[in-house]
Amino acid sequence: MRRLSSKLFRSEDTPAIARSLLGKLLVVPGPAGERVSGMIVETEAYLGVTDRAAHSYGGRRTARNEITYAVGGHVYVFFVYGMYHQLNIVTGPPNHPHVVLVRGVEPVEGIDLMRERRATVAYKNLTSGPGKLCVAFGIDRSFNGKKLSGKRIWIEDYRDISAADIAIGPRIGIDYAGEDAGRPWRFWIRGNSFVSRPRIESRPAKDENISL
DNA sequence: TGTCCGATTGGT
């Protein structure tokens, strides 16, 4: 298994990075050093200071989102709703606070441990959402600021996903973002059951300026 | 220090 080149995360084209992460393998070793992994099936791009849905909108820079201003390849983990963590990958050059949110993963290795961590939920619910997958992988705020080139968390090549199998649509849970709420910056593998909300139909990317 | 609210989830 080969880790992704850290170069990939330094691109300024965050939607393209979000799309390219589909089919890649997220690896977070368990307590005994064993492999715990899953194939990324759903991502969202957050485009920094101009994106009303982003934590860095308008140049906001706080203790919480400080790491998003670092060079691409770092991990940004934040806590919401009093109980859930969210896993993000920082992208772009320094002072370019774009990120990719990992919203869905298909379990590959360490499934027994994921089951323990997620208690009694059905297999299909193990990792089909940004909060769920953080529980299954044991991701909390101690991961904030870690590098994907380190030992606690990384991403490997795994499967190639053809363009025909990729769906694109507006992001989830950001209705407060005004015009930016409708931007097609959510990407998922069509038909995969670990996508958090498969019901939302995809639409052509042609109406928006994203490279695919 | 006080208030408001969230890039969600699971149960009604």
Next chain:
DNA sequence: CCAATCGGACAG
């Protein structure tokens, strides 16, 4: 549809 649950952002 709605409660859970608490840290972060920001106003005062």
